[in-house]
Amino acid sequence: MNFDLSDEQQMIVDAVAKYVDKDSPVERFRKLRDTETGWETKAWRSMGEYGWLGVAYPEEQGGFGGSFVDTALILEQLGRGLVPEPFIASVVLAGGLVSRLGTAEQVERVLAPMIAGETTLALAYAETQSRYDLFDCGTKAEKSGGGYKITGEKVWVLNGHAADAYVVVARTAGDRRDESGLSLFIVEASADGLSRTRVSCMDGQSAGLIKLDGVEVAAENLLGEEGAALSELEWASDRGAAAACAEAQGCLSELLDRTVEYLKDRKQFGRAIGTFQALQHRAADMFAEVQLCQGSMYLAAISADSDDRETRIADVSVAKTQLTRGGWFVQENAVQLFGGIAITDEQDTGLFFKRVRVLQGLFGDADHHIARYEMQPRFEAAGD
Amino acid sequence: MDMEYSAEQIAFRDEVRAWIREAMPAHIKEKADNGGHFEPEEITEWHKVLYEKGWVAPNWPEEVGGPGWDVGQRHIFGEELILANAPALSPFGLNMVGPLLIQYGTEDQKKRFLPKILSGDEMWCQGYSEPNAGSDLASLRLSAEKDGDDYVLTGQKTWTTYAQYADWIFVLARTSTEGKPQAGISFLLADLRNTPGIEVKPFMTIGGTMAFSETWFDNARVPQENRVGPENDGWTMAKALLGHERTGIGGVAESHRWLLMIKRIARDTPVGDGTLWDDRRFRQRIAELEIRQRVVGVANLRTLADAQTGHAPGPESSILKIVGTELYQEITELAMDALGHNALGWTDSPSDALPTYQQWIASEFNYLRAATIYGGSNEIQKNIISKAILGLPSS
Numbered sequence: 001m002n003f004d005l006s007d008e009q010q011m012i013v014d015a016v017a018k019y020v021d022k023d024s025p026v027e028r029f030r031k032l033r034d035t036e037t038g039w040e041t042k043a044w045r046s047m048g049e050y051g052w053l054g055v056a057y058p059e060e061q062g063g064f065g066g067s068f069v070d071t072a073l074i075l076e077q078l079g080r081g082l083v084p085e086p087f088i089a090s091v092v093l094a095g096g097l098v099s100r101l102g103t104a105e106q107v108e109r110v111l112a113p114m115i116a117g118e119t120t121l122a123l124a125y126a127e128t129q130s131r132y133d134l135f136d137c138g139t140k141a142e143k144s145g146g147g148y149k150i151t152g153e154k155v156w157v158l159n160g161h162a163a164d165a166y167v168v169v170a171r172t173a174g175d176r177r178d179e180s181g182l183s184l185f186i187v188e189a190s191a192d193g194l195s196r197t198r199v200s201c202m203d204g205q206s207a208g209l210i211k212l213d214g215v216e217v218a219a220e221n222l223l224g225e226e227g228a229a230l231s232e233l234e235w236a237s238d239r240g241a242a243a244a245c246a247e248a249q250g251c252l253s254e255l256l257d258r259t260v261e262y263l264k265d266r267k268q269f270g271r272a273i274g275t276f277q278a279l280q281h282r283a284a285d286m287f288a289e290v291q292l293c294q295g296s297m298y299l300a301a302i303s304a305d306s307d308d309r310e311t312r313i314a315d316v317s318v319a320k321t322q323l324t325r326g327g328w329f330v331q332e333n334a335v336q337l338f339g340g341i342a343i344t345d346e347q348d349t350g351l352f353f354k355r356v357r358v359l360q361g362l363f364g365d366a367d368h369h370i371a372r373y374e375m376q377p378r379f380e381a382a383g384d
Numbered sequence: 385m386d387m388e389y390s391a392e393q394i395a396f397r398d399e400v401r402a403w404i405r406e407a408m409p410a411h412i413k414e415k416a417d418n419g420g421h422f423e424p425e426e427i428t429e430w431h432k433v434l435y436e437k438g439w440v441a442p443n444w445p446e447e448v449g450g451p452g453w454d455v456g457q458r459h460i461f462g463e464e465l466i467l468a469n470a471p472a473l474s475p476f477g478l479n480m481v482g483p484l485l486i487q488y489g490t491e492d493q494k495k496r497f498l499p500k501i502l503s504g505d506e507m508w509c510q511g512y513s514e515p516n517a518g519s520d521l522a523s524l525r526l527s528a529e530k531d532g533d534d535y536v537l538t539g540q541k542t543w544t545t546y547a548q549y550a551d552w553i554f555v556l557a558r559t560s561t562e563g564k565p566q567a568g569i570s571f572l573l574a575d576l577r578n579t580p581g582i583e584v585k586p587f588m589t590i591g592g593t594m595a596f597s598e599t600w601f602d603n604a605r606v607p608q609e610n611r612v613g614p615e616n617d618g619w620t621m622a623k624a625l626l627g628h629e630r631t632g633i634g635g636v637a638e639s640h641r642w643l644l645m646i647k648r649i650a651r652d653t654p655v656g657d658g659t660l661w662d663d664r665r666f667r668q669r670i671a672e673l674e675i676r677q678r679v680v681g682v683a684n685l686r687t688l689a690d691a692q693t694g695h696a697p698g699p700e701s702s703i704l705k706i707v708g709t710e711l712y713q714e715i716t717e718l719a720m721d722a723l724g725h726n727a728l729g730w731t732d733s734p735s736d737a738l739p740t741y742q743q744w745i746a747s748e749f750n751y752l753r754a755a756t757i758y759g760g761s762n763e764i765q766k767n768i769i770s771k772a773i774l775g776l777p778s779s
Contacts, residue, residue, distance in 0.1 A: 001386065001387060001388060001389060001390070001456070001685060001688065001689045001692065002385060002386055002689060002693070003385055003387075003685075003686050003689050003690075004385070004689075004693065005385070009385075069385050260774045260775070260776065263776055264775070264776065264777060271779065272777050274776040274777055275776070275777050275778060275779050277767070279776075280766065280767065280770035280771075280774075280776050281763070281766040281767075281770065283770055283774055283776060284706075284765075284766035284767075284769040284770045284774070285766070287699070287703065287769055287773065287774060288703040288706060288707050288769075291683060291699060291700045291703050292679050292680065292682075292683055292700075292703070292707065294700070295679065295682035295683045295685075295686055295700065296678075296679050296682055298385060298387070298682070299387065299678075299679075299682050301385075302385060302386060302387060315678075317675070318675045318678045318679060319679075321672070321675045322675070322676075322679045326679070369675075370668050370671050370672050370675065371664075371668060371671075373671045373674070373675055374664070374667050374668050374670070374671035379667075379671060379674070382643075382644055382647060
């Protein structure tokens with residue numbers, strides 16, 4: 001039992017922290033959120049050069065053979081600066097699936113350039129009607145020539161407005177809500193028949209609405225086994241949830257630290273407002289939730305690599321619920337304790353508040369995860 | 385990074401789990417399995433079983449009777465006792481005054497008191513709080529005036545847990561009124577049963593048991609050799625006594641046991657054509673608390689990991705008392721909800737009217753309102769966190 005970071009992990013954490021401090025403070029995010037892409041290719045390339053993008057891929061794929069915990073530690077630091085580069089979309093979601101399921105050729109063609117920081121990726125799965133049901137997919141992939149023809153629409157694709165290539169979930173068999181019959185396809189952004197619309201997100205980042213109109217996809221762009229993609233998509237979504245917990249942890253820690261500093265500095269009625277016991281107790285409660293979120297971030301990060309599906313599901317649902325309930329307490333009270341200025345865009349509290357709210361809403365909200373946890377055989381079995 | 389017990393720890397856990405199951409006398413096991421309430425004689429009986437095995441004082445050094453376990457083994461053993469619902473031993477001798485004497489007692493005091501604490505032949509209680517000194521313990525007023533070789537004690541203690549079954553009491557008494565309140569307190573040991581002038585008056589709690597007493601001191605004489613540590617240094621003693629291992633304070637194992645019990649109740653409770661367990665909304669309420677229990681459990685493991693690696697306790701340990709006790713209470717509230725009408729049952733109902741494990745739930749639910757109050761109220765804990773950890777100013 002060990003929660004200490006290894007020396008290598010500490011070095012990476014220190015390096016990312018320093019990067020955020022010097023090269024990507026919140027001011028940088030503010031400038032980028034008004035741009036078309038919302039992030040910078042040169043920053044992405046730097047991250048590739050530093051090895052952060054490939055940290056958790058196998059060495060034979062050009063990675064460093066690390067664990068999901070390593071990825072989570074990087075994300076936590078990036079969260080502290082609201083760094084907008086598409087780490088979760090590229091590295092965790094789409095990249096994760098290519099690494100897990102790809103042929104050597106697909107890995108070389110799609111994953112390697114991303115690890116190097118030359119390209120970004122996106123995973124297109126959610127649809128207007130699907131909510132958090134990963135199996136709900138109306139986008140169809142029909143056999144055509146030697147390959148497939150994909151038609152459908154995907155919403156809220158993280159980095160969907162800018163990705164060089166997508167992993168698209170499309171149905172090769174079955175009805176819209178059948179659990180079997182889903183497949184994954186690698187689709188270049190430049191493919192004929194693919195159009196994308198940028199949408200602005202609440203947190204100042206952007207996403208994509210993707211339309212596929214008879215997009216032709218060669219057979220070698222089928223990723224993994226035809227018709228068997230649901231369990232892989234679930235794996236990716238769980239890793240997305242664990243990643244969200246990690247990035248949000250950085251945001252929450254920032255919110256707590258900034259709130260405590262403000263309580264010490266801000267004077268009203270002739271004294272620092274941090275002398276008022278009601279606010280002291282609120283801050284202590286916020287501290288408790290940040291600590292609890294920290295531990296559950298580790299829980300999810302460790303279990304994201306578990307070979308046991310039920311363990312992964314249970315632990316990710318635990319962590320995502322804690323983020324969405326306990327973490328919420330932190331962000332709502334950060335705004336409350338800052339008072340009026342937190343309602344201005346000029347002040348940073350609102351930026352962190354909104355980023356955490358986005359992360360809480362991705363990959364399943366608390367109700368979804370509580371229900372999923374409750375459906376597991378383990379929950380059912382206990383209590384005899 | 386990992387959250388697993390080592391292979392050795394898992395083997396140890398399996399060993400102690402099996403031993404607890406076998407060693408528990410049948411009538412105690414029956415109560416344990418059915419959520420019953422243990423009488424003092426049953427607690428003493430179990431104490432003796434542990435004593436015979438050599439496992440009654442896991443946190444004592446081997447030289448004075450401890451089993452020589454490390455912090456991980458102590459944590460695991462403690463959890464297994466709770467999960468088995470074994471009778472909870474009185475902590476005042478084994479976990480409080482015993483370790484204090486080991487650290488600060490004279491050789492004579494250690495010889496006189498430690499063996500009988502270990503064997504369970506002498507029971508202890510704690511005389512700290514007074515009617516006007518609860519959270520503000522330093523303002524205590526039980527006075528101890530020197531007279532010859534004795535201190536003469538006058539005053540009153542309250543919240544003396546199970547004093548009516550105790551042989552000895554350790555008290556914080558005021559030996560000086562000079563300087564700050566904390567600087568005039570001494571730590572004294574008094575023979576409850578054989579000291580003229582000491583009177584123990586148990587009182588009823590909302591849980592239906594006489595768990596606490598008022599203890600009155602009317603010119604009661606205590607030999608000065610029964611003082612632990614220097615005169616007027618009792619506050620140091622009091623704080624040292626509270627510095628015991630912290631992985632138990634969050635009630636994580638108790639919460640786990642209660643969640644299992646709630647699931648059992650749900651399965652046993654008919655609702656319409658099915659049971660309460662078929663009600664998804666109720667199951668999700670259980671799931672929500674179980675999720676929170678897992679989250680608090682991780683914080684608990686982080687505290688254990690710190691102790692195992694010899695780190696100073698991390699910040700997560702300071703929150704355990706607060707979040708753990710609040711969660712524990714919420715779980716007892718859900719247990720009451722699970723019972724429905726059966727929650728009306730009280731402990732002195734005819735014993736065949738309700739299953740044993742349902743009879744005592746209301747009693748514990750009521751009593752456990754104390755969990756957020758005792759051991760340093762949660763409000764005091766938040767004061768400590770905000771000042772000592774967050775550095776917020778007092779004025």
